[in-house]
Amino acid sequence: MAAxxxxxxxxxxxxxxxxxxxxxxxxxxxxxWIASTAFKPRNLATTIPPTVVFQPEIxxxxxxxxxxxxxxxxxxxxxxxxxPWWERLVFDGGEKVVRSGRGEVQWSGYPNRxxxxxxxxxxxxxxxxxxxxxxxxxxxxxxIKGEQDLLFxxxxxxxxxxxxxAIPMFLMYRAVGLNDTHWGLIILYTAFNLxxxxxxxxxxxxxxxxxxxxxxxxxxxxRMEAFFKIVLPEAATGIAATAVFCFITAWNEYxxxxxxxxxxxxxAPPFIPSQVGSGLPDWTVIAAGTFLxxxxxxxxxxLLRNHLLRGMSFGAIRK
Amino acid sequence: xxxxxxxxxxxxxxxxxxxxxxNLDIADGEFFVLLGETGAGKTTTLRMIAGLEKPSEGxxxxxxxxxxxxxxxxxxxxxxxxxxxxxPRYTVRENLEFxxxxxxxxxxxxxxxxxxxxAARTLRIEHLLDRKTDRLSGGEMQRVSIGRAIVRKPRVFxxxxxxxxxxxxxxxxxRTELKNLxxxxxxxxxxxxxxxxxxxxxxxxxxxxxxxxxxxxxxxYEIYNNPRDTYVASFVGSPPMNLIDGKLVDGRAVMxxxxxxxxxxxxxxxxxxxxxxxxxxxxxxEDVYLETGAPVEARIHDVENHGVEKILxxxxxxxxxxxxxxxxxxxxxEQPVRFAWNPDKVVLFDKGSGISLRHAG
Ligand SMILES: Nc1ncnc2c1ncn2[C@@H]1O[C@H](COP(=O)(O)OP(=O)(O)OP(=O)(O)O)[C@@H](O)[C@H]1O
Ligand SMILES: [Mg+2]
Numbered sequence: 096m097a098a099x100x101x102x103x104x105x106x107x108x109x110x111x112x113x114x115x116x117x118x119x120x121x122x123x124x125x126x127x128w129i130a131s132t133a134f135k136p137r138n139l140a141t142t143i144p145p146t147v148v149f150q151p152e153i154x155x156x157x158x159x160x161x162x163x164x165x166x167x168x169x170x171x172x173x174x175x176x177x178x179p180w181w182e183r184l185v186f187d188g189g190e191k192v193v194r195s196g197r198g199e200v201q202w203s204g205y206p207n208r209x210x211x212x213x214x215x216x217x218x219x220x221x222x223x224x225x226x227x228x229x230x231x232x233x234x235x236x237x238x239i240k241g242e243q244d245l246l247f248x249x250x251x252x253x254x255x256x257x258x259x260x261a262i263p264m265f266l267m268y269r270a271v272g273l274n275d276t277h278w279g280l281i282i283l284y285t286a287f288n289l290x291x292x293x294x295x296x297x298x299x300x301x302x303x304x305x306x307x308x309x310x311x312x313x314x315x316x317x318r319m320e321a322f323f324k325i326v327l328p329e330a331a332t333g334i335a336a337t338a339v340f341c342f343i344t345a346w347n348e349y350x351x352x353x354x355x356x357x358x359x360x361x362x363a364p365p366f367i368p369s370q371v372g373s374g375l376p377d378w379t380v381i382a383a384g385t386f387l388x389x390x391x392x393x394x395x396x397x398l399l400r401n402h403l404l405r406g407m408s409f410g411a412i413r414k
Numbered sequence: 415x416x417x418x419x420x421x422x423x424x425x426x427x428x429x430x431x432x433x434x435x436x437n438l439d440i441a442d443g444e445f446f447v448l449l450g451e452t453g454a455g456k457t458t459t460l461r462m463i464a465g466l467e468k469p470s471e472g473x474x475x476x477x478x479x480x481x482x483x484x485x486x487x488x489x490x491x492x493x494x495x496x497x498x499x500x501x502p503r504y505t506v507r508e509n510l511e512f513x514x515x516x517x518x519x520x521x522x523x524x525x526x527x528x529x530x531x532x533a534a535r536t537l538r539i540e541h542l543l544d545r546k547t548d549r550l551s552g553g554e555m556q557r558v559s560i561g562r563a564i565v566r567k568p569r570v571f572x573x574x575x576x577x578x579x580x581x582x583x584x585x586x587x588x589r590t591e592l593k594n595l596x597x598x599x600x601x602x603x604x605x606x607x608x609x610x611x612x613x614x615x616x617x618x619x620x621x622x623x624x625x626x627x628x629x630x631x632x633x634x635y636e637i638y639n640n641p642r643d644t645y646v647a648s649f650v651g652s653p654p655m656n657l658i659d660g661k662l663v664d665g666r667a668v669m670x671x672x673x674x675x676x677x678x679x680x681x682x683x684x685x686x687x688x689x690x691x692x693x694x695x696x697x698x699x700e701d702v703y704l705e706t707g708a709p710v711e712a713r714i715h716d717v718e719n720h721g722v723e724k725i726l727x728x729x730x731x732x733x734x735x736x737x738x739x740x741x742x743x744x745x746x747x748e749q750p751v752r753f754a755w756n757p758d759k760v761v762l763f764d765k766g767s768g769i770s771l772r773h774a775g
Contacts, residue, residue: 304497304498306495306497306498306499307498307499307501309461309464309466309486309493309495310493310495310498310499310562311512312465312466312485312486312487313464313465313466313486313487313489313491313492313493314487314492314512314513314516314562314566315487315490315513315516315517315518315519316487316516316517317487320516320517325501328503329501329502329503
């Protein structure tokens with residue numbers, strides 16, 4: 096970039112900044128909407144025009160995690176006083192926390208589904224990225240018969256919308272007993288992400304000069320040692336970028352999770368909307384559930400942001 | 415230390431032939447320079463000795479043992495690559511330690527430290543030891559690359575244009591240092607370069623590689639004074655040897671297109687068969703001299719000043735001839751001069767094959 100900027104260049108720059116701002120606002124608006132609704136009192140969630148200034152509340156989250164029922168009679172002052180702070184919030188909303196015969200608090204389905212989402216997304220990401228990295232290394236470094244055809248075949252697994260095979264998959268899963276199991280979803284998501292991971296990692300592997308490993312081989316290291324000591328650290332950026340893609344895909348997957356799971360292994364995406372159906376929806380609780388659901392991806396992406404910036408440009412600004 | 419032999423090596427990549435019928439013999443403790451233009455097959459030759467590439471044909475021997483089935487790790491060679499031999503995530507020290515830490519020949523820590531420090535001192539990179547290698551200049555990187563090789567005591571050092579990224583001063587300094595190091599260690603070196611000056615100044619022996627074939631192997635003196643063919647003659651030397659078409663007639667060299675003649679007594683040595691045969695006359699610029707009474711007239715086409723000497727381009731008809739003359743020679747462009755050559759230094763090449771008549775035997 097020249098040190099001297101002309102006035103047209105300067106106004107172009109300003110235009111670009113405005114453009115970036117607009118796009119950012121468009122992308123952030125729904126997130127702001129979800130986040131603010133998650134902290135609103137229930138009566139302010141659906142006002143028109145939307146309420147922007149309000150006293151934030153934690154009650155949607157309490158409700159999200161507990162099983163509740165309608166309060167027929169108001170709690171006695173003693174009951175109210177004896178209840179912990181979070182239970183009082185539920186009382187304030189005209190509901191009560193369901194307790195077992197022995198007085199234990201009944202959890203809602205949410206924490207469980209959330210855990211399922213984590214288990215399935217993390218495991219399938221690790222598997223897809225791990226296998227993808229090794230496969231890509233093989234493709235990148237060795238002469239493989241029919242390399243182009245194999246790579247094309249791997250890519251071709253992504254050439255039809257996955258939902259097309261949902262019914263046959265469902266029948267097969269039922270036959271082998273993978274229905275409603277963690278492993279069922281993990282296998283599905285791994286298979287789904289693998290082609291993507293192989294292709295992405297192949298690009299990153301090709302970028303790593305083979306001279307690095309060759310120098311290590313000449314110095315007396317085995318290929319395995321060279322791979323772990325030299326190639327893997329060099330590929331970190333690519334691995335991070337691939338992992339984020341795979342994680343987001345697995346984390347957000349809805350259709351198969353809806354079809355293949357119902358209780359034990361159900362993930363959060365099909366669970367959250369299922370709460371809308373029964374009675375008058377409490378939008379604050381749904382927003383709270385969605386808000387928490389966004390967090391892992393946000394944190395994961397935030398932690399890997401340095402790698403991502405370089406990774407997403409596919410080596411263009413690699414130095 | 416080791417004796418390296420390549421026997422009848424050929425290498426093809428797909429349908430591209432990189433090396434053809436290559437024979438090399440590098441004696442124990444020899445500083446052997448492989449000289450060739452870009453794409454000649456120098457790197458391929460090195461990689462084959464290092465075990466990173468398998469020959470399509472022929473054998474590699476290290477100390478008389480055929481190493482076809484040895485992996486790179488077992489061959490115990492040190493390799494300085496043309497590029498990318500340093501790990502960007504490591505510091506200079508870690509890079510230097512790396513070759514000393516493989517499981518098969520891991521050294522004790524004290525020894526590692528000692529060797530790294532010694533190599534760093536030799537290459538004057540002590541102040542860089544804690545720096546990450548991606549923060550180094552090109553010249554510093556190349557010194558660290560060389561360091562990675564000299565920390566080891568390998569059977570042979572293979573160096574692929576290790577000095578190419580350095581500026582002239584540092585290159586000269588490192589040339590001397592590598593040479594000293596080699597003598598100190600008594601190590602076998604195979605040094606690759608496309609720079610003929612480097613080759614001539616460093617090599618005990620030089621092998622000239624052209625399009626995957628060794629055209630000549632010999633001491634720098636032999637290569638310079640007695641090139642096997644016109645390729646070597648024009649590749650080695652700066653400025654290169656003058657090559658002029660002509661033939662011998664009655665002990666005189668008659669230049670066909672230029673229509674000038676020079677006395678040539680040496681014709682007798684190469685036999686009468688040369689009379690009338692189309693030849694190429696080769697003469698080094700330093701063996702062309704200006705003299706008032708000399709037989710041929712030319713005009714000064716160009717003058718290059720090189721400090722102790724001047725390189726003149728002489729124009730005879732429409733052909734050019736270079737002459738290296740002392741700096742005090744006072745000439746101007748387009749000035750007419752007379753020149754002659756030293757007939758003892760003329761090399762005769764066959765016009766058709768380009769091979770020197772001395773070598774053709
Ligand atoms: N892996 C390969 N696949 C195909 N062709 C190759 C391969 N490696 C080298 N070649 C070809 O073989 C020939 C010799 O290459 P090599 O790298 O040995 O040349 P070089 O003498 O080292 O050249 P430079 O001075 O440019 O480094 C070149 O024409 C090159 O294109
Ligand atoms: Mg090369």
